[in-house]
Amino acid sequence: MRTIWSLLIIGFLFNAIQVPCFAAPNEESHLLRLMPWPVSLKTGSGQLAIDTSFSVGITTAGDTHLQKAVSIFLDDLRRHTGMLPLDFAITDPAKAQLVVSSERPSKLVQDVGEDESYALEITSSGATLNAPTTLGVMRGLQTFLQLVEITPKGFAVPAVSIQDQPRFPWRGLLIDSSRHFFPVDVIKRNLDGMAAVKMNVLHWHLSDYQGFRVESRRFPKLYEMGSDGLYYTQDQLRDVIEYARDRGIRIVPELDMPGHSTSWFVGYPDLASGPGPYSIERKWGVFDPAMDPTRESTYKFLDGFVGEMAALFPDQFFHIGGDEVNGKQWDANPKIQGFMRSHGLKNNADLQAYFNQRLQKIVAKHGKTMEGWDEILRPDLPKNIVIQSWRGPQSLADAARQGYRGLLSSGYYLDLMSPASQHYQVDPFADGAASLSDAEKRRVLGGEACMWAEWVSPENIDSRIWPRTAAIAERLWSPQNLTDWSSMYERLDEISTWLDAYGLTHNANYDLMLKRLAGSVDVSALRILANVVEPVKGYSREGLATTEPSSRMPLNRLVDAAHPESVEARHFSALVSAFVSGQIKPGTEAQLRAMLLQWRDNDGKLRPLIDKSALLQEVAPLSQDLASLGSAGLQALDYLASRDKAPEDWKTQQLSLAQQAIQPKAQLLLMVTDPVQKLIQASAGETPTDLPIPNKAAE
């Protein structure tokens, strides 16, 4: 449990907590639930009360975005305090506790690179938030919200002085609505979460093999035949775009082409390079269908379609995908081969480059800037396009050197189930990018967390996005030298709970899914197991599947409910690490014993639930492994307590057990295996070593 900040700031009057302190977290820096952490923060003394009469004054007249931002802020403040609509108000700045000013409105259509800086000053008598633009005010209001705490005197914010601005102008989240469809309410609550951690781009992946999700009035067969009825109407899209804009978030649509486009061809088979008919793809992977880049009718279609989309989506950028064309349809089509010969196109990459050049002109004609994945980068495209890298920082650096702006997504793939710490250490300026010139560095716009949707449904998508995305948001906003995982995790655990107030379901649906799995109201035994497992990492889930995965496969197993990162395993691991390295606080051993004992005895309690549920039968071996690890860990503690070294044969046997326990079962990994191995090794007088997690580095 956190000690409250108010006890600790007594006696400090605006002590600087600059970022360098963060590398060695001190007491003060731990106590504020801020994420992303601001560039500069000084704590003061005292606090400003937030009671029912709290009010905000706006000194800037006539900025409707600002007015709306403050209204949304007050709604959010009500969520976080349990206040009601009649509490709080927008009033005369002379009477307000918080006075908000922006020098100028942000642009009507939000643009990349607009100033998002702000200055927030809070004393016990009042607060001011000043920013050059309305966007900066939005960011500062989120910081204010995160500072709200219950204290012995009521809700309050501590006296602080904050100067803040983002490191990168593009801090995005990709949501793939094609492989599975996510209704508008799912998108909106995730926009709330994004705003809370100061992200500013929703990259909306709206078409792929498995579904075309946008209503097109010009080409209605796209959604009528390509979506199974699961698509966004234009009214819904406009509503979501406005919702995002009100929170300082741009929406960049991605309509993936010329590959990843089977769903287009169901209604319009003439667009494709192979003979039809086509049906919506139900499986996962890379498939053959691709647009025919050699026919003028393709470009005529795309001119009409891009024109319609350009009017619907106000953002400057239009993402054309452009990734993973396997070329098989092109190879098999004699007319296309003839076209390539007659146009001097040596290979499929040349053909795609030809397509991209044509498409870029169409996109530009409709007033948009083209964006695409790594593959589109060819020197024959104009320098204003933006490259999104799924290949890595080196690819991003290469693009920057060639004069192209770019975004990093490699290392931020949420579907790979990596721990937040792994994402947190991925930096757009790492590797090859470190040696870029300042001018080249400015071309690195930022990055995007990517929520590819093979294995997510509306029920569990939030749990794949949150809280890990908050760590990526911090990487993209806060200074590069902010790299302390333990501070990050401490705040991440808090932010995870704090995000619940927005209706995000990453925590709420966990219990609901466990109860459904067990068909039981009391799932305490299942929760004990679920709390220490994680889905397998990287792309190994496909490989471990016993039936061929498809979009009709229910996502209702334990692997779908389990969090991508086990908080309990992390805590246990930290306790063990401290214990085996001799940093033993009073109670550490008792804590370890209690956990191990619970695991050892859990299998007997879980068994009746497993026996009655077809969905749980696959987790029986995991439950047995957990029991074995509990026993092994307890024995190791006994050896350590007795100061007798554990016998060699016992050690060998237990380490082999650990080797077996870390193998994926039911597409899950038992995450306490590694720390138990460390206890076993320590009890045998060995230096503990890490147990490699299968596929951990697959990303």
Add this chain to the structure above:
Amino acid sequence: MRTIWSLLIIGFLFNAIQVPCFAAPNEESHLLRLMPWPVSLKTGSGQLAIDTSFSVGITTAGDTHLQKAVSIFLDDLRRHTGMLPLDFAITDPAKAQLVVSSERPSKLVQDVGEDESYALEITSSGATLNAPTTLGVMRGLQTFLQLVEITPKGFAVPAVSIQDQPRFPWRGLLIDSSRHFFPVDVIKRNLDGMAAVKMNVLHWHLSDYQGFRVESRRFPKLYEMGSDGLYYTQDQLRDVIEYARDRGIRIVPELDMPGHSTSWFVGYPDLASGPGPYSIERKWGVFDPAMDPTRESTYKFLDGFVGEMAALFPDQFFHIGGDEVNGKQWDANPKIQGFMRSHGLKNNADLQAYFNQRLQKIVAKHGKTMEGWDEILRPDLPKNIVIQSWRGPQSLADAARQGYRGLLSSGYYLDLMSPASQHYQVDPFADGAASLSDAEKRRVLGGEACMWAEWVSPENIDSRIWPRTAAIAERLWSPQNLTDWSSMYERLDEISTWLDAYGLTHNANYDLMLKRLAGSVDVSALRILANVVEPVKGYSREGLATTEPSSRMPLNRLVDAAHPESVEARHFSALVSAFVSGQIKPGTEAQLRAMLLQWRDNDGKLRPLIDKSALLQEVAPLSQDLASLGSAGLQALDYLASRDKAPEDWKTQQLSLAQQAIQPKAQLLLMVTDPVQKLIQASAGETPTDLPIPNKAAE
């Protein structure tokens, strides 16, 4: 944990489980999570699998309501199984696992008394659902859903044969959107809950002193000035009405008059009997403002207004409120007094009767049937009006004898925080109504659970409505002789979890509110206390308030988070009752000891949370009381185990502690006090007695 039904139905082939069995619950009847319990149920052998290829066939062509009902059913089935949109289908009846037929469509505008009966036959090879009307199909589909279980072979429904029909045609829930406002999503998820337990009327209390919540285009100042901007647009209302209709639920609007009407007068002060100006009422209670029944302009206004509402709300019934006119404005207005004299109206009741006669003609002119609370009942009104009784079954019986149709709400007030068992024993045919003739009994249409909204917000309203309303729904649907509380509670606990799938927040928001109260992620110690307290009963919260309650008062205290009925206290109480009466199963004493020990030791763990939260300071005495009760209970168990009678002075001291512990603190009651007293008494060789719960019988 429940034993699954499938193990138990082996060997039974359509064994009748008629309702009389229920009075003495047997193994079979416990195992089906059905609520309301059907009129006739026979279990068969085997089960029908529900896998991704499950499909429904509809034999009745051209009934769009039926088509939609089946679509909604499939969506609900997906929620309860974790299946996805591409799973399940509506297909050719010849190929379908479930074949649905209705003899005729239900009426376009749903009417009171339409046939809601159905017959559901499930065998291992298929299922049929037959009903005279589409409404009956809807009810039967809900039964099918409640039968869905995870089994060792996957999701399935057991072989059953069910004949079912409701006891009363009017099974309602009143939601008061005036005292606090509830956005459309709150209403919709509660409609889902209502449909799940076969309720068929949402009585929507849309105006009162504290707010006018309907957009009126004819009289826009009603909502512009009377709602603080918190109102339903006509588009929203039409949307909710359709949503309800799709689920077989009628919406009856209540616009309360001539009293309970301050919010009308803010925009239209000339309607009132006293001089203005008026402002929206912020406090709770009965207030003076009332319409002026003596002016023709009042009736002209109401003619226009009722006409507009009659067109907006399709239901046959229009609820005019009519309750609690204190008459003070009438007494104080010389013109009104003169009118009464000149018209021979002897008192205010006569004047209100005059108003009601005039209003009834207006309501009838616009094609509607008038409904109102007890007070409107006067023999001079036509017999087709409906009386809603907040006074009790006797009042309802009196109305029936006079030829009026009526509804019972007395005994079903959810805001009084009574246990489900108390609501469950309230029957519209109790007391005076028992002696009604059959014809008179038919005038008793049913009843309504009432969610008055002084103490509820969008955040906690679900927890006041659910799961207790499911017990009331069963009372109004199932046979009168179904009265076994323990069976009811066993199913209620299951239904509570099952309702989570609809996004109802009665369980999900509990933790969220506790975490906000504590400002902490780890609230285990607070949860231990919260799990055994309940809000004070009846109307005592107002009396115990330290500051005058109002609609601006945040509802963010422990009393607002605590469930109206503590499941844990009920379980502990049942264990103690069994224990002191000598029905000791193995493990009972250990269970009791574990609970008491947890309570005894909890105060030390909760204290740090209390110390840092202004909102928790008021619960410190409760926490101390819980610790004392834990100690006392443990000592009592020790005496019982030792077979030494507890000493007299110890007993006296502990009983006085219990007397003190049962007193309300922080507007909460410590619900384990009574069973701990029983342990103390038993340990001293006394016969255990009940400890009266303050205000328990206030309803």
